[in-house]
Amino acid sequence: xxxxKLSQELGYSTNSFLYNIKNGKxxxxxxxxxxxxxxxxxxxxxxxxxGIGTLTKNQSEPIPDNVYINTNGNKFTEKKDGSFDxxxxxxxxxxxxxxxxxxxxxxFTYDWDETTFCVDQFGKGNYLGFKTYSMxxxxxxxxxxxxxxxxxxxxxxxxxxxxxFRPSDSGWVILTEKNIFHKDITQFNKEKKTIxxxxxxxxxxxxxxxxxxxxxxxxxxxxxxxx
Numbered sequence: 001x002x003x004x005k006l007s008q009e010l011g012y013s014t015n016s017f018l019y020n021i022k023n024g025k026x027x028x029x030x031x032x033x034x035x036x037x038x039x040x041x042x043x044x045x046x047x048x049x050x051g052i053g054t055l056t057k058n059q060s061e062p063i064p065d066n067v068y069i070n071t072n073g074n075k076f077t078e079k080k081d082g083s084f085d086x087x088x089x090x091x092x093x094x095x096x097x098x099x100x101x102x103x104x105x106x107x108f109t110y111d112w113d114e115t116t117f118c119v120d121q122f123g124k125g126n127y128l129g130f131k132t133y134s135m136x137x138x139x140x141x142x143x144x145x146x147x148x149x150x151x152x153x154x155x156x157x158x159x160x161x162x163x164x165f166r167p168s169d170s171g172w173v174i175l176t177e178k179n180i181f182h183k184d185i186t187q188f189n190k191e192k193k194t195i196x197x198x199x200x201x202x203x204x205x206x207x208x209x210x211x212x213x214x215x216x217x218x219x220x221x222x223x224x225x226x227x
Contacts, residue, residue, distance in 0.1 A: 003015040003019055003022065006018060010035050010036070026112070027089070027111070028049065029110070029112075030072070030073060033045055033048040033049050033073070042056045042057050042058060043056060044056060045073075046063075046069045050069060052064075052069060052075065066078040066079075068084075070122070070123065070125070071124070072126040074086055074087070074126070074127045076122045076123070078122075079118075083118055083119065084118070084119050084120070084122060085116050085117070085118055086116065086117055086118075086123070086127060086152070087114055087116050088114065088115060088117070088127045088128055088129045089113070089114055089128055089129065090115040090129040090131065091112075091128060091129065091180075092113075092130075092133075093131060093134070093180050094133050096175075096180045098110055098111075100177075100178075115129045115150060117129070117150075119152070119224060125154045126154070126155040127152060128152075129151065130150070130151040130173050130220075131149070131150055131151075132145060132146075132148065132149050132150075132151060133147055133148070134147055134182070135147050136183070136200070137171055137183070137184075138200065138201055139202065141200070143169040145182065145225055146227065149225050149227050150227075151170070151222050151225055152222070152224035152225075153173045153220025153221060153222055154220060154221050155218055155219070156221055161213055161219070162190060164188045164190070165188055165219075168185075168222060169222075170223070170225055171183055171222050172184070172221055173219070173222060174211065174216060174218075174220075175217045175219070176217060177215050178215075183197035183199060184197070184200065185197060185198075186208070193212060193213040193214065194210050194211065194212055195210070196208055196209070196210055197209055197210075197211060
């Protein structure tokens with residue numbers, strides 16, 4: 001099937017983003033992979049996202065015994081010591097505007113990088129990697145984070161937000177309609193549906209601020225940091 005025909009089947013007016021995926025300029029997104037497998041039932045969703053297994057479900061090539069794929073397409077590779085390497089897509093804070101554009105414009109595909117973190121166990125959640133650029137969460141303590149660090153975040157589903165936000169050793173990554181933040185969530189107002197975001201750096205430019213939950217796209221708990 002041509003890229004033009006496939007784009008029509010998926011309901012798009014342009015095929016440029018499919019050419020970019022095919023030529024390796026951009027990685028396929030979960031959204032596009034899901035749209036393809038919703039229409040073409042024999043196509044393997046895991047293969048589209050990770051290249052593991054086979055293109056169609058009826059092919060017999062097995063996934064290696066030490067590799068596990070969760071429902072969000074995150075690949076966990078078990079190591080000899082019982083720990084896992086998890087491979088995730090990697091979002092840099094200073095490229096966030098491009099990521100937002102990909103959410104609003106179906107013809108624009110965000111050019112994802114990937115990175116790997118070592119974790120203790122297989123996880124069923126939605127994991128994403130982040131690269132920071134600010135010193136706002138560096139107060140000099142054990143679990144604080146300097147600029148340029150890599151963060152592994154596990155998404156907290158929206159249905160859990162109204163239950164409140166427990167303290168997180170390394171903070172939260174908060175994606176809004178306009179910006180991305182790495183902060184502590186220090187207050188939650190259930191009636192107003194707001195949170196207070198705080199920094200760990202005492203410098204005066206890092207002041208607390210309030211966010212409306214309705215303006216937030218995703219929230220990730222930071223579960224791993226590398227420097």
